[in-house]
Amino acid sequence: MSDSEEDSQDRQLKIVVIGDGACGKTSLATQFAQEAFGKQYKQTIGLDFFLKRISLPGNMNVTLQVWDIGGQTLGGKMLDKYVYGAHGVLLVYDITNYQSFENLEDWYSMVKKANEESDVQPVVFLLGNKIDLEHMRTVKADKHQRFCQENGLISQFVSAKTGDSVYLCFQRVAAEILGVKLNKAEMEQSQRIVKAELVNYPQNEVQIRHENNSQQSKICSVQ
């Protein structure tokens, strides 16, 4: 960052979110900026923008300018222009879709190419999204870790649906860019606990269910 930017308290950072179509980029951006999640898939044509102000340790306020780039732009003429000058890149795949992991190579090559001429290289995070669907995982965690190690990326698993670690990953990327250290307590606070749905049957309904069950067992004994 330039000296004048470093001097001001409220900074703006350009964070670009890329990856295959339907891996959850728009969902991550809306979960972060609006704390909302939509089940309906609506393809992003071109790109969308989101702005959100966050705080980092030491009373530092940062505005994140999130560029949500449509998955269909890979191979298109505009993509390297969108990515150029980004302070941070979130490279996203869907842990239940192996193809979206395989295509990371292409996405990452494009990031490197787009910033070839730039003095400052962006901080790149690898995000494995949809961890609420752990039972449907097709990309093993060790493959994810290997990709991070081989390319010097920072790793994070998230769920745009439950919000698990979404705020944390944007906060981590901003902290990393600005050279701010987040301690364990700050990271845990941002992780946000996933809420379980509790089904609370009324007391008499439990009794009816119990009676129904005992009737069934009587029928069974007759047979």
Ligand SMILES: Nc1nc2c(ncn2[C@@H]2O[C@H](COP(=O)(O)OP(=O)(O)OP(=O)(O)O)[C@@H](O)[C@H]2O)c(=O)[nH]1
């Ligand atoms: N279960 C689950 N579904 C998710 C999650 N994130 C996104 N989805 C769903 O996946 C679908 C695609 O999500 P989007 O956020 O539109 O995907 P995208 O990467 O922006 O797609 P493009 O606009 O085509 O680039 C939608 O139906 C979302 O509801 C997640 O963490 N968990």
